[in-house]
Amino acid sequence: MAMLRRRIVAAALAAAALVAGAAPALAETTLEKIARTGTMVVGTRTGSPPFGFIDRQNQWGGFSIDLARLVHASVEKKVGKRIGFELKESTPATRIPLLTSGAVDLIAGTMTITRARRESLDFSIVFFVTGAQFLVKKGSPIRGVDSIAGKRIGAQQGSTNEKFLRERYPKAQLVVFPDQPSAFTALVQGKVDAYTNDGVQLAGLKAKAPNPNEWDVVGDFYTYEPYGMAMRKNESDFRNLVDFTLMEAIESGEYQKLYDKWFGPQGEVPYPLSETARIFLQMQVIPR
Amino acid sequence: MLTGWRRLAYQFDWSVLWTPPYGLWLLQGILTTLELAALGWLLAAGLGAILGACRTAPARLLRAVAAVYVEFFRNVPLLVWMFFWYFGVPQALPAAARDWLNRHGGEFTAAVVALGVYHGARLAEVVRAGLQSVPPTQLEAAVSTGLSTFQAYRLVLVPIAIRLIIPPVTNESLNLLKNSSLALTISVAETTFMTRQIESYTARGFEAITAGTLVYLVLCLGISGVMARVERGVGIRGLIGRDPAVVER
Numbered sequence: 001m002a003m004l005r006r007r008i009v010a011a012a013l014a015a016a017a018l019v020a021g022a023a024p025a026l027a028e029t030t031l032e033k034i035a036r037t038g039t040m041v042v043g044t045r046t047g048s049p050p051f052g053f054i055d056r057q058n059q060w061g062g063f064s065i066d067l068a069r070l071v072h073a074s075v076e077k078k079v080g081k082r083i084g085f086e087l088k089e090s091t092p093a094t095r096i097p098l099l100t101s102g103a104v105d106l107i108a109g110t111m112t113i114t115r116a117r118r119e120s121l122d123f124s125i126v127f128f129v130t131g132a133q134f135l136v137k138k139g140s141p142i143r144g145v146d147s148i149a150g151k152r153i154g155a156q157q158g159s160t161n162e163k164f165l166r167e168r169y170p171k172a173q174l175v176v177f178p179d180q181p182s183a184f185t186a187l188v189q190g191k192v193d194a195y196t197n198d199g200v201q202l203a204g205l206k207a208k209a210p211n212p213n214e215w216d217v218v219g220d221f222y223t224y225e226p227y228g229m230a231m232r233k234n235e236s237d238f239r240n241l242v243d244f245t246l247m248e249a250i251e252s253g254e255y256q257k258l259y260d261k262w263f264g265p266q267g268e269v270p271y272p273l274s275e276t277a278r279i280f281l282q283m284q285v286i287p288r
Numbered sequence: 289m290l291t292g293w294r295r296l297a298y299q300f301d302w303s304v305l306w307t308p309p310y311g312l313w314l315l316q317g318i319l320t321t322l323e324l325a326a327l328g329w330l331l332a333a334g335l336g337a338i339l340g341a342c343r344t345a346p347a348r349l350l351r352a353v354a355a356v357y358v359e360f361f362r363n364v365p366l367l368v369w370m371f372f373w374y375f376g377v378p379q380a381l382p383a384a385a386r387d388w389l390n391r392h393g394g395e396f397t398a399a400v401v402a403l404g405v406y407h408g409a410r411l412a413e414v415v416r417a418g419l420q421s422v423p424p425t426q427l428e429a430a431v432s433t434g435l436s437t438f439q440a441y442r443l444v445l446v447p448i449a450i451r452l453i454i455p456p457v458t459n460e461s462l463n464l465l466k467n468s469s470l471a472l473t474i475s476v477a478e479t480t481f482m483t484r485q486i487e488s489y490t491a492r493g494f495e496a497i498t499a500g501t502l503v504y505l506v507l508c509l510g511i512s513g514v515m516a517r518v519e520r521g522v523g524i525r526g527l528i529g530r531d532p533a534v535v536e537r
Contacts, residue, residue, distance in 0.1 A: 093484040097493040120491040152390075157481070158488030175395070175475050178484075182473065185375055191390045 030105050030231065030238045035079040042068045043090030043104035047180045049204035050268035051110045051128075051227075060087055063262040067127060067246065068108035068229070070254065074245040091179055092158030096121065099230060106242070107230035110201060112160045122235065123228035124242045125284045127255075129277045131221025132161035133199040135187065135206065137214060142194045144219030148172040154183045154192035161196050164223050180205070198225045204269040247285040255281070304492045305499050317482030318503055324399055324478055325465045331404025332411050332464060339408065340415020341441065354412065361409035367470050369406050374398035374474040399471035407464045414460060418453035419445055451524055458515040462508045469504075479503050 034040045044065055045052035052062040065087065072085045090098050090107055098104045099121060113123045134153075136142050142151060149171035155162035157176045165172055175192050177183035184205055187195045195202070199217060206215045229246075231239055249255040256273075263271040304310055342354035361369075378386045378394060389397075422445050430440035472481035483500035487493040 092488060096487065096491055097497070100493065116489070117491050152393075157484060163489060173393075175393070176477070176481075176485075177475050178473055182371075182375075186475075189375065189379065189390075190387070191378075191394070 030235055031075070031079065031241075033102070034075055034083060034105060035081070038081075039084035039086050040072050040075055040106070041086045041088055041104045042072075043088050043095050043098050043107045043109065044068070045091070045109040046089050048110050048201055049208050050262040051201075051204075052108070053204075053268075055268075062268075063128075063258060064108040064110065064227075064229075066258045066261070067249070067255075068106060070249055071106065071108075071229070071242050071245045074241050078241060092156060093178060095230070099232060102232075105231075110198065110227055111230050112198075112225045113228040114160060117230070120233060122231045122233050122239050124231070124239065125246055126226040126228055126280070127246055128200070128227040129280060130198040130200040130225045130227070132164070132196055132223040132225065133202055133217050133219045133221065134194040134196050135184075135202040136194045136216055136218055137187075138216050140194065140216070140218075142218065145169065145222040148194065151193040152191070154186050154195040156180055156183055156197060159197060160225060161198070161223050165196065184209075200263075200269065200271050203271050207269045250281050250285050300495060301492060302495055304486065304490045304495055310486045310490065313482045313486060314479070314499060314503070317477060317479040318507075320396075320476065321465070321468055321478040321503075321507070324396065324403065324468045324471060324476065327400045328403030328407065328468065329461060329464055331400065332407035332460075335404065335408025336411025336415050339412035340419065341446070343412060343416040344419045346437065358409045358412050361405050362413070364406075366402065366406050366467055367473065369402040370399060370470055370474050373402045395471075395475045398474055399468070399476045403464060403468060403471075407460060407467070410463075411457065411460055414453050414456045415449065417456070418449035421452055422448050448524065448527070451519075451522055452527060454515060454519045454523070458512060458519075461511060461515075465507060465511065466504055 028036070042065070044060075044062070046054050046060065048062070049055075050062050051064040052060070054060050069085065072083065076083050088098065088104050090104060090109060092111075095104075095107050095109070095111065096117075099107055111117075111123075113126065117123070134142055134144070134148075142148060145165075148165075148169060150173070152173045152175050153165065154175050154177060155165065157178050162174065162176060166174060175186065177186065180197070180201070183192070183195050183197075186192045195205075197205075199221060202217045206212050206217060209215055229242055231242065246255070249258075259273055260267065262268050263273065305314065339354040339357055342350040343358070345351055345354075364372075374395060377398075378389050381389070426444055426448065427437075427440055430444040431437065435443065468478055469480035471478055472484070477485075479500055483496040486499075487496040490496070
């Protein structure tokens, strides 16, 4: 019996050592980790056109991914050697643990910067501005946030607009899905009366739907959704690198070029950059 | 060796687990998990008992039907069944029935059915194994006393078999409880769903997931404990477990 107990203790210690052994990797800075492993891992979306999505040719790409590639180029310059660029799927529910556990080095998808999130993560400057709206079947009685009482509203788990509706519009019946494709399927099948998300994502879903004319994006923005790239907390070196890369892209016109590629009239999701958003982006660019 | 923990770039804040409304959410999640698992288990146990018995029945047709059911339902991943019952089946219903279901939130029902039919197939195999491990002489002896086949099953074979299969049924029940977490993919707000929701509201992932882990652990240990007592209470000496008279010679 004592023998058995000793063996159990030994096994438990071995397991603890394994867990602990994985942790020291987090003690090094992100840049050190990237230099050591030779790869920069970016968490992004697979079903959020045009920020991060898999297209009909099975290619993984998007606006956020292109911006992350610019960051990747800066990282290569900084560490002075060639670095691999790897994408990993991250959903609103998994992205924070992926980042804090060290599985990914940067989140570049559709993540809204919030004060609560800034408590445990660091964010880049804002790289895109949008707000929540509703996607409905053409002719739906839902015209905006004031006409959703008693209706079944699909939302994505972990999104800021889900939180907003739960707190401010308790009369709406929230139906929460872990990912965008199942929420959209529920809308198509009439299981929910509307699907709410950031306006630009709804425009993306509409553009990608088999029959875009069947759908309407309705309502004024009822939330403010500034997208940023997320990083592990308290690493100003890495954050500066990411921020300066984005600033240089906005300054040099590279940002506009990528914007037009994805949101221009010929892009995946036509969504013109508003004048306010353009000025806001430019004012984030601080002097050299 | 353990210093890695100290260097982990993360500060734990366990208070999120009882700060309103997060604590309440977790409790609601646990209740939904229990409800979902209990209803799913009832369906699975019913299906498992009937189909398991059919698999050992003398009638060939019954055996074939039960075998087809088992092989079909246990060989498709549970996640697929969740989507099938939620997104697939309602599409085949008449429009009126579909609308009614949409209005009344078919998520929970779909999850119960998915869990029930999947684990029913797995339990059927457990039941079959139990029935087949009863020596065939028992059936012959029972019939020779004048019982019909059905009576022999009901009064002799099944009572013995049920006692024999307590350990694998416990196993299967624990699996069912844990698998109920897949219902989050079709919008059922059970424990895992709630831990993810707490995480997304507070950005406190490790705390929320640890809480979820402990919830499942405690629930499962509770079930194991109860089943172990049941096993000791109803077990037939010599058929299951150690017979002290035999082992401690």
